[in-house]
Amino acid sequence: MDKLLISGGTPLSGDLRVSGAKNAALPILAGALLSEGAVTIGNVPHLHDITTTMELLGRMGVHLVVDEKLNIEVDASTIKSFYAPYEMVKTMRASILVLGPLVARFGRAEVSLPGGCAIGTRPVNLHLQGLAAMGADISVRNGYIHATAKRLKGCRLVLDQITVTGTENLMMAAALAEGTTIIENAAREPEVVDLADFLNEMGAKVYGAGTDILEIEGVQALSGKGLHYNILPDRIESGTYLVAAAMTGGRIRLKNTRPDLLDAVLIKLREAGAHIDCGENWIELDMRGQRPKSVSLRTAPYPAFPTDMQAQFTAMNCIAEGTATITETVFENRFMHVQEMQRMGANIKLESNTAIVTGVSRLTGAPVMATDLRASASLVLAGLVAEGQTIVERIYHIDRGYECIEEKLSQLGAEIKRIPS
Numbered sequence: 001m002d003k004l005l006i007s008g009g010t011p012l013s014g015d016l017r018v019s020g021a022k023n024a025a026l027p028i029l030a031g032a033l034l035s036e037g038a039v040t041i042g043n044v045p046h047l048h049d050i051t052t053t054m055e056l057l058g059r060m061g062v063h064l065v066v067d068e069k070l071n072i073e074v075d076a077s078t079i080k081s082f083y084a085p086y087e088m089v090k091t092m093r094a095s096i097l098v099l100g101p102l103v104a105r106f107g108r109a110e111v112s113l114p115g116g117c118a119i120g121t122r123p124v125n126l127h128l129q130g131l132a133a134m135g136a137d138i139s140v141r142n143g144y145i146h147a148t149a150k151r152l153k154g155c156r157l158v159l160d161q162i163t164v165t166g167t168e169n170l171m172m173a174a175a176l177a178e179g180t181t182i183i184e185n186a187a188r189e190p191e192v193v194d195l196a197d198f199l200n201e202m203g204a205k206v207y208g209a210g211t212d213i214l215e216i217e218g219v220q221a222l223s224g225k226g227l228h229y230n231i232l233p234d235r236i237e238s239g240t241y242l243v244a245a246a247m248t249g250g251r252i253r254l255k256n257t258r259p260d261l262l263d264a265v266l267i268k269l270r271e272a273g274a275h276i277d278c279g280e281n282w283i284e285l286d287m288r289g290q291r292p293k294s295v296s297l298r299t300a301p302y303p304a305f306p307t308d309m310q311a312q313f314t315a316m317n318c319i320a321e322g323t324a325t326i327t328e329t330v331f332e333n334r335f336m337h338v339q340e341m342q343r344m345g346a347n348i349k350l351e352s353n354t355a356i357v358t359g360v361s362r363l364t365g366a367p368v369m370a371t372d373l374r375a376s377a378s379l380v381l382a383g384l385v386a387e388g389q390t391i392v393e394r395i396y397h398i399d400r401g402y403e404c405i406e407e408k409l410s411q412l413g414a415e416i417k418r419i420p421s
């Protein structure tokens with residue numbers, strides 16, 4: 001397995017182009033299953049999770065054409081199988097996103113249950129309850145979800161808990177259902193809005209995306225024939241590089257990003273002492289060589305502080321001035337990075353779902369590894385400020401969600417290289 005070797009201590013400096021959002025590309029690729037004509041998706045990030053999704057769709061018989069700029073043309077008219085096997089779903093939980101479109105358009109699906117993951121139990125009960133309320137016949141046998149339906153029927157759904165992929169699955173199912181579906185307590189994440197925009201471009205009638213009540217008037221058919229839809233920029237990738245620059249006392253300018261989607265993160269970076277300027281599609285952060293001040297935060301669904309940025313801010317607090325608390329409310333076990341940071345000399349106490357971090361003046365390099373995507377990225381950030389060498393192992397987690405992380409960081413002056421296995 002590849003590793004990253006990092007020599008810490010260089011302030012990041014320079015310009016960086018942000019990639020398309022993984023968490024929008026995954027539901028939109030699944031949403032292409034709903035289209036009667038071939039649809040093209042652009043600004044797709046070059047990531048393992050995208051390759052996995054393409055393999056999943058390809059195995060179903062969906063015809064995919066990829067050009068050199070990673071525009072992906074998806075034609076679901078050749079579909080032959082409605083099956084998502086365990087060996088694919090276990091490597092990428094977001095595979096569950098094919099469930100709603102398959103049942104809505106083809107009337108059947110057999111999708112492996114995702115099971116637990118490193119950051120918590122992560123059930124999909126709300127996806128299944130919602131589809132059942134729309135009239136799907138659902139059973140779970142031998143670890144697989146079996147779903148069938150003639151035509152789904154619109155209904156009113158009140159989600160017990162805010163769920164991003166759950167909202168997306170149900171929105172896609174409702175787009176082809178008979179009648180109107182109301183989803184209350186829906187996720188408001190920008191990626192949910194991007195999916196709604198994509199579906200609407202194909203003729204769907206989704207209203208209220210970005211609020212907590214979605215109204216979806218079902219239509220007979222959707223067609224993305226001739227449509228070229230560009231995925232929105234990745235707000236988590238943007239946030240990760242901003243934190244990296246802040247931690248190293250550097251100055252960077254992000255291009256092709258969306259500052260309006262990062263309010264909660266930018267507020268916290270300013271609180272940490274960063275000077276931030278923004279335009280419509282760029283963000284500039286300058287730490288003027290200063291050490292960051294520690295910031296307390298609490299994760300929650302959008303528009304509050306994203307759980308996907310929690311590990312990176314934990315890393316920043318490790319070397320910041322002062323003590324701060326970080327409370328995780330979305331996933332029950334998302335502090336796997338803490339023990340590894342302690343091995344690098346961090347002063348962190350864990351009390352239930354809160355990490356109390358007192359900044360130290362220096363971390364020290366060490367071999368480390370993490371068990372999920374954002375935790376792995378946070379260890380890279382810690383390595384950028386640590387004295388000596390840090391080796392981050394199991395970086396296949398990072399490759400799932402960050403496009404060419406070592407190239408992008410090198411471009412900003414970091415001393416980082418990939419050691420192939």
Ligand code: UD1
Pocket residue numbers: 023026093094120121122123124125126127161162163164165166191301307308330331332
């Ligand atoms: C998505 C993101 C992930 C992000 C997370 C929270 C994608 C592909 N992934 O994951 O990067 O960290 O949102 O912002 O977009 N829950 C239930 N029952 C369900 C569904 C969820 O209890 O049926 C719970 C989960 O266990 C969790 C909470 O709801 O505690 C939020 O999870 P959810 O929003 O569903 O996360 P994902 O959609 O899997």
